[in-house]
Amino acid sequence: MFWTKAFIPTLKETPKEAESLSHQLLLRAGCARMLMAGAYTYLPLGLRVLEKIQSIIRQEMNACGASELLLPALHPLELWQKTGRDQDIGEVMFKFKDRRGRNVCLGPTHEEVITDLVKNNCSTYRQLPLVLYQIQTKFRDEIRPRFGLIRACEFIMKDAYSFDQDEAGLDKNYQLMYEAYKRIFSRCGLKTLITDADSGVMGGKVSHEFMAEAPLGEDIVLVCPKCKTAKAFKEGDSPCFKCRVEMDKINTIEVGHIFKLGTKYSQALEANFSDAKGELRPVVMGCYGIGVSRLVSAIIEQNNDADGITWPGEVAPFQIMVLPLDVTNQAIMQEAQNFYNQINAAGFSCLLDDRDERAGVKFKDADLIGLPLSIVVGKKNIEEKNIELRIRKDKSTQLVPKEELVKFISKFLA
Numbered sequence: 001m002f003w004t005k006a007f008i009p010t011l012k013e014t015p016k017e018a019e020s021l022s023h024q025l026l027l028r029a030g031c032a033r034m035l036m037a038g039a040y041t042y043l044p045l046g047l048r049v050l051e052k053i054q055s056i057i058r059q060e061m062n063a064c065g066a067s068e069l070l071l072p073a074l075h076p077l078e079l080w081q082k083t084g085r086d087q088d089i090g091e092v093m094f095k096f097k098d099r100r101g102r103n104v105c106l107g108p109t110h111e112e113v114i115t116d117l118v119k120n121n122c123s124t125y126r127q128l129p130l131v132l133y134q135i136q137t138k139f140r141d142e143i144r145p146r147f148g149l150i151r152a153c154e155f156i157m158k159d160a161y162s163f164d165q166d167e168a169g170l171d172k173n174y175q176l177m178y179e180a181y182k183r184i185f186s187r188c189g190l191k192t193l194i195t196d197a198d199s200g201v202m203g204g205k206v207s208h209e210f211m212a213e214a215p216l217g218e219d220i221v222l223v224c225p226k227c228k229t230a231k232a233f234k235e236g237d238s239p240c241f242k243c244r245v246e247m248d249k250i251n252t253i254e255v256g257h258i259f260k261l262g263t264k265y266s267q268a269l270e271a272n273f274s275d276a277k278g279e280l281r282p283v284v285m286g287c288y289g290i291g292v293s294r295l296v297s298a299i300i301e302q303n304n305d306a307d308g309i310t311w312p313g314e315v316a317p318f319q320i321m322v323l324p325l326d327v328t329n330q331a332i333m334q335e336a337q338n339f340y341n342q343i344n345a346a347g348f349s350c351l352l353d354d355r356d357e358r359a360g361v362k363f364k365d366a367d368l369i370g371l372p373l374s375i376v377v378g379k380k381n382i383e384e385k386n387i388e389l390r391i392r393k394d395k396s397t398q399l400v401p402k403e404e405l406v407k408f409i410s411k412f413l414a
């Protein structure tokens with residue numbers, strides 16, 4: 001992709017509305033724009049990051065044997081009344097009447113809808129276990145939307161649901177998801193703390209939260225400095241029960257939450273299956289969420305420096321930037337285009353900054369949007385045998401022989 005075609009409106013100044021570092025960088029690096037409080041446009045760079053995250057999630061979910069579907073965002077309120085969650089969730093749910101006077105809502109989550117689907121299409125133990133997931137836009141009428149994508153009214157989530165015959169089956173699927181979540185966050189370049197958590201309005205007995213450390217985070221996690229055990233802070237801190245030392249308070253953002261729901265929803269919605277003896281039993285459920293759009297912000301919170309974002313390789317909007325210093329010089333542009341073609345042909349993604357701007361502006365923007373590697377092409381580079389590669393994370397430079405460019409990139413991004 002060429003910069004002049006890509007639409008990357010970077011900002012020199014920090015926008016006033018940005019309340020956190022990730023929010024500032026998201027706007028300054030031209031990844032997103034606010035339409036109104038809590039609703040964001042993903043610009044091309046932001047959308048590419050979002051798609052990279054979704055691709056990691058899909059790979060890991062499919063590897064667990066989960067199957068993807070897409071549920072509607074528009075729900076009949078009646079379905080929510082059956083579990084009583086229209087009341088539990090209350091004002092956070094967007095509710096309205098359609099032109100026929102029917103009460104409808106925009107889904108803040110999808111347990112009711114998926115349980116209803118499974119109830120109507122899955123009736124015997126032979127169809128179980130079943131794990132379904134979707135990546136979808138959800139809605140919450142937040143009193144105070146904040147921090148850009150972190151607390152928005154319209155956001156993207158991955159939600160998965162497991163359906164089993166019994167608790168043993170649920171335990172197995174829960175463990176698979178738990179391990180998949182660890183891989184997903186690690187591949188996204190995110191350090192998370194895992195805590196036993198309160199199930200809240202979701203119900204069920206067991207749940208774990210995946211919390212990303214971030215200074216703006218409003219969820220406090222207690223971490224033992226000795227054994228690194230993490231637990232949620234609800235009221236009054238206590239020492240680590242193993243080590244008997246005071247625990248550190250860490251600010252975090254919730255990025256994932258998994259629940260053993262049991263039969264709360266299947267009983268309320270009569271989602272039963274006939275077991276091997278022909279007896280009707282409620283399906284045993286688990287649900288597994290990841291805040292996909294929120295992850296973009298959490299990744300930026302953990303991967304930045306004074307000059308901008310430092311995207312981890314797997315989620316970077318492009319992997320390599322080619323930076324010709326003078327676009328009016330034909331030889332320089334020829335060389336830049338040459339690298340660009342080589343990189344694309346090798347299957348890597350590349351952004352070529354073809355703007356007729358001063359080198360200083362280009363270097364600043366390159367740091368701000370934070371692609372892992374950049375190749376600087378100036379007059380002196382053309383005559384040399386080596387390419388000057390700049391590594392964004394530590395700002396070091398490496399001289400690589402021209403014929404070894406693709407080899408170096410493959411090794412660096414591995």
Ligand SMILES: [Zn+2]
Pocket residue numbers: 224225226227228229240241242243244
């Ligand atoms: Zn401890």
